[in-house]
Amino acid sequence: MTSTDSSTDSAAADPAAHPARRLPTAKRDRVRRHLLDVIERSGPGTSLAAERDLATQLGVSRPTVRAAVEELTRSGLLVRQQGKGTFTSPHKVTQEMSGTTTNALAVPPAEGDWTSRVIRFTVGPAGPPRAARLGIGPEEPVLRITRVRDVDNEPMSIEQLELPAAVVPGLAPEDMESGNFYQLLRERFDVVVSDAVQTLEPAVTNPEQAELLDVPVYAPILQVERTTRDTTGRIVEFVHAVYRGDRYRITSKLRFDASSG
Numbered sequence: 268m269t270s271t272d273s274s275t276d277s278a279a280a281d282p283a284a285h286p287a288r289r290l291p292t293a294k295r296d297r298v299r300r301h302l303l304d305v306i307e308r309s310g311p312g313t314s315l316a317a318e319r320d321l322a323t324q325l326g327v328s329r330p331t332v333r334a335a336v337e338e339l340t341r342s343g344l345l346v347r348q349q350g351k352g353t354f355t356s357p358h359k360v361t362q363e364m365s366g367t368t369t370n371a372l373a374v375p376p377a378e379g380d381w382t383s384r385v386i387r388f389t390v391g392p393a394g395p396p397r398a399a400r401l402g403i404g405p406e407e408p409v410l411r412i413t414r415v416r417d418v419d420n421e422p423m424s425i426e427q428l429e430l431p432a433a434v435v436p437g438l439a440p441e442d443m444e445s446g447n448f449y450q451l452l453r454e455r456f457d458v459v460v461s462d463a464v465q466t467l468e469p470a471v472t473n474p475e476q477a478e479l480l481d482v483p484v485y486a487p488i489l490q491v492e493r494t495t496r497d498t499t500g501r502i503v504e505f506v507h508a509v510y511r512g513d514r515y516r517i518t519s520k521l522r523f524d525a526s527s528g
Contacts, residue, residue, distance in 0.1 A: 299338065302336065315336075315353045318332045357514055386414065408433075412440075421481075422479060422480045423480075425476060425480065425509050428505070429505040435452070459497055463495040463496065467517070469512070470488050472488055476509060486511070491506070
């Protein structure tokens with residue numbers, strides 16, 4: 268084999284020698300531009316035409332259409348629903364948090380019509396770990412509530428609440444299915460929440476969460492933990508919640524001063 272043959276073979280084997288191979292094909296790029304135009308012109312949750320129809324309309328193969336759709340799905344612009352089709356990403360529910368003069372965040376109600384489905388409602392001794400979280404004795408009773416929260420009849424989050432039973436005597440499952448929980452605390456139990464420490468982390472769904480939220484396993488979620496106190500400084504609530512990453516977002520209004528870095 269001559270040195271010329273050897274260098275030719277090396278170039279053929281080296282992907283860097285053919286950068287075009289790593290780039291989307293012209294046809295896939297054309298499909299992608301078409302889909303981006305559809306997304307821009309359509310509202311959230313709009314159904315796309317079937318792959319077969321898109322392929323015929325654009326004069327390309329179905330694998331080319333599928334590759335472009337998968338690329339936009341990975342980027343979050345499209346959503347596949349098993350047995351239903353492909354849709355533009357749905358509208359995201361926005362939770363605003365606004366800075367106050369005390370450097371805390373005010374939390375107005377999130378948009379949308381929120382309802383709840385209680386799937387667990389039990390009471391029992393706190394035990395050491397839960398007692399430490401709630402600032403009560405290990406033998407004191409704690410309500411443990413799990414509910415799925417829907418927005419406009421679509422599952423949005425799963426909340427697991429731990430409440431000292433002494434704070435909410437007589438609370439029943441149906442009390443947790445509608446209305447504002449903090450308003451219920453004020454009006455029925457004379458408990459006025461004042462402040463909370465909250466952490467937010469990205470995560471993915473496990474099989475149980477995926478089933479309750481009607482999303483695939485390993486779908487992105489926002490994981491929230493919150494410890495809430497009333498005006499006397501007493502801990503009245505510990506919450507672990509997850510929110511659908513494709514449907515929920517938090518926006519914050521920030522204020523800066525001379526000490527901001």
